[in-house]
Amino acid sequence: MGEATIYKDGDLELRGIVERPREPNGRAILVVHEAPGLGDNARRRTSLLAELGYVALAADLYGGGRTYGGSEATQQMDALRADPAVLRRRVSAGLDALTELAGVPPEQCAAVGYCFGGLAVLELARGGAPVAGIVSFHGLLRSSAPAKKGEVRARILACTGAKDPLVPLEDVTAFQEEMDAAAADWQLIVYGRALHSFTNRNVAGGADPRMDYDPSADRQSWAAALLFLEETFSA
């Protein structure tokens, strides 16, 4: 069920969880958590990816594997969002840990993220990380440090819900403009009826009207991501 692994960003100790496949396919994937920190959804995806042959590391962006509720989670997220350079370094630390754990170069790695993690992996791409692919699920699409032309090296897939109040249509449109201007290799999927957190079973019927699990969008986005990753690694 995964093994805790400690890695560092400067002096900060981060506590991720690594899952190793029975039959490794030579590729590795970083999984980045939502605003509350490393929890069930990221762990579940990490297991699923390991079952498919990927060495998978559930990253920790906060330190000590700590998780937060409500406004504390938002504060933690906002502190990192406010400085894209720090956020990129924090995610890169996870990528470095992954390449070491898996014994593969970053070119044989991808990163997938959810909500805040979706933003975080996009920042990794914007920063020019040499990973093969990036998948963002209901991630925030707007950055204070947009991608510059020619600097994005990873292929990008972003999956978003049209009813996600955290990702309004203007951000979806701006993302397309940003990626196009950056000459990135990108894809976008919009699920018309999906709210925020559509991949997360734990929020189903939750109290927060901004988010809900959407089985169809979850199933289709996961299938799209797996095909995208497979194709990206085979290219």
Place this chain on the structure above:
Amino acid sequence: MGEATIYKDGDLELRGIVERPREPNGRAILVVHEAPGLGDNARRRTSLLAELGYVALAADLYGGGRTYGGSEATQQMDALRADPAVLRRRVSAGLDALTELAGVPPEQCAAVGYCFGGLAVLELARGGAPVAGIVSFHGLLRSSAPAKKGEVRARILACTGAKDPLVPLEDVTAFQEEMDAAAADWQLIVYGRALHSFTNRNVAGGADPRMDYDPSADRQSWAAALLFLEETFSA
């Protein structure tokens, strides 16, 4: 290799091609051609769908199965585009033929279309046709008769290329607004580097710089469409 079938829209004789599966799955799909008329791409998709168990009919929007080149094709397309009511009736005639050939109600049917056909099947959805699903591949997304709230009954998947000069970003954004305002059940996939006609092998390296075959966008959009259809019919 398919069988020619004659059906009518009023007095106009249309000449489609039907493909029957060895093991019918009880569902049927209408395939609608590009501006030049019923050609290789639509035929190929019709065969592929029949292999999967669908009764599939390659529709004819022009009459007599006629095909056109260059500006004549554009004229034929524009004549139908100019009157959404006529276009919807023309596509509906194909749907009626399909339900009869397959012996299934429209609720067990879907329609997929390419380029002009992609627009045509979206018009079918906008007109409230009781089909289960609609898939538009590099179809024109703008209509002179936008969908009205509550009138779209089909689930919709639209796949488009960000580099398609016939479908600029403003049309992609307007489509999302239209579908959302109509309260439709819709999805949109944007392939960042794809030009027009990205599913069509025959245009690869063609003389027209607006269009080109894109193997990745073709593979991924086809997989997305098949999953979408399967899920739509199982709902």
